[in-house]
Amino acid sequence: MAPLNAWLDLAFLGHLLLVIVAVLVAFGLLRLLLGSLRKRLEARTSQWARYASAIANRTSNFLLFVFSLMLALKFVAFPANWEAALAHGWFVVLALQVALWLDACVRLWTGELARSRFGGIRNPVMTTLLSVVILIVVWAVMLLSILANLGVDITALVASLGVGGIAVALAVQTLLSDVFASLSIGFDKPFEIGDFIVFGDVAGTIEHIGLKTTRIRSLSGEQIVCSNTELLKQTLHNYKRMNTRRIVFQFGISYRTSADKAKAVAELVKEIIDAQAEAKFDRAHFLAFDESRLLYEVVYIMQTADYNRYMDVQQQINLRLLAGVKELGVDFAFPVRELRNVEAMPTPPRSAERQSAAAFAHPQAQGGSRDSTSH
Template sequence: MNWDALLDETLWINIAIVVGITLVSYLVLRAILGIVTRRLSKLATHSKTHFLGIAAELLARTSHLLILAFSLLIALKTVELPARWESTMSHGWFIALAFQLALWMDTGVRLWMESLSRDGKARNPVTTTIIGIMIRIVVWTMMLLSILANLGVDITAMVASLGVGGIAIALAVQTLLSDVFASLSIGVDKPFEIGDFVVFGEVAGTIEHIGLKTTRIRALSGEQVVVANADLLRQIVHNYKRMATRRIVFKFGIAYHTPTEKVKAVAALVKRIIEGIEIARFDRAHFLAFDDSQLTFEVVYIMQVSDYNQYMDTQQEINLALLEGVRELDVQFAFPVRRVEFIGGSFPEVTVAGLPQETPDQGASPPQPPRDAQPTA
């Protein structure tokens, strides 16, 4: 060991300079970072800008160890170092910067996941978790590969082998992956969410859970329906939870012998009834067609609320008012009528209690006494 080098006064002066500049730089960087973070937080609070709040959170979660590393690298620039040390410092700058960028991106992903569940419930927690994990894996993988490439490691073979392995795994679990990507599509596009009432095919129920592979629906009849995410997205899904209004069409009929003036009065009666209901908007009421045994009316109105129970209450109110109003107009509702016309031939035999009913023969003579009977004097 070269003890003379350790006793060199210049070496200790350089070490003292590096230590001093490192401490000063560390304190200055932390102070600047704190001031900027506080200013961004105040601006985000006053302007209610979500981006400024995220930027403030990212700066607040900056690694102090990496700040110290940056301070040391700054201090090393003030002294003369051998060429080998200069190359090492350049690698150190890149590694520290790559780690800090990866930490900021990881923090951004975490903040995004927290923002989705800030109201106490994530709309699709499984999909949010999957997307967050995938993004974080990509971030840290790219950081590791970039550091290895900066250090002179050949990463071509590593990337190629990762690609081949990924293809093989994808082919082996392609059914599972199709459902996983369908789950991600549901989470990103949001055709429905937990709590929505949906109808597709013969299934009608409320979404209970959106999982990695399947979606679970509580049917109206009480049982739980489990359907694969990929199969679910291939169908036409009716989401009634997002229905703002409801268009209602119903028909009724009156008797054929109703006069024309009263037919017009029935249409006006329907309009007056519906316009008197606050949550219903009248659209039209027309004498539609001459059907079997009735003159058919078609009525259309728009419910201003989507609740099904309120719709049924409104329809009942309309029906009761229509029943009362039609009776006041002395108009009869139609009922099925069938007429049979008999032409030619003879009437069928009429039976009573299963026995043929005897009819007297109009051309028959009164009964005669027996031949051997003698008249009396």
């Protein structure tokens, strides 16, 4: 009956009731204050309000309840060893909650970097790697600090983690090479998602930049997957970042064209290009006497990098040039080949000397024979 009398002791029941009431009151007040804070922060759009809202939303209800319980236990006297355990408990709860708050702030910060348009890192791989590295550091420091507070010697643990990290790095060095190449792409930004690039025999639009590979949608429709390390070894042409486009094209006119009309053709080309709003004339010259044409070379600058607009302008130039040259009475050149039938051509007369030489060389032609052997 003695244990039963101890459980029914009025002093113990009073302390237990006090703890329960204190826990409920503290937890309810903290939840009420936290909910009110969230509503106030949601109505604000400033940067500090966004971070404060992220911290409030990442506050753990479980840790909040444990905090309320430990706060209520302050009203009860405990032995010295229990007080030490409660002190460790306070640190563990606080360390876990601070790690959660830092986790929320890091994720919000890297998310804003990914969405930033002015000077921000728009490469999702870069923001993901940055977020992962910072979060690993935050949670590792939190775990080590909790172990150190509980009296665990973390020196050997840190040393073993360093040796293990070296072994893992040697085992996955190819993968790490691609990961560091992805970091280089994120920092240097030679291309981003949506850019049109050309390297080697590959031409297409960047669809995805991953930790190991980059995926490109080619012009023919298939997806090309390229290792980040191998991609950075290539000489890349990024056409998305073009501001202007320099265009060079050639055409030829007939050799029957007079000098005055040849000069008028060059002036005609200048007038046609000047009439195009998105094209800036550079030069048009009678370049050379080609095999079957008088060759002209024309250069102009497109004021936009849009390839479709360039093709529209080039088509207008070609159509107007076709009509303008016809109005000048000039013909475009086309390849001409002259074939001569040698058998049908008359044989030129030969001189008397050539006839006698031929007769001496071929005596049968004179109706007799000549013996070359002397008797």
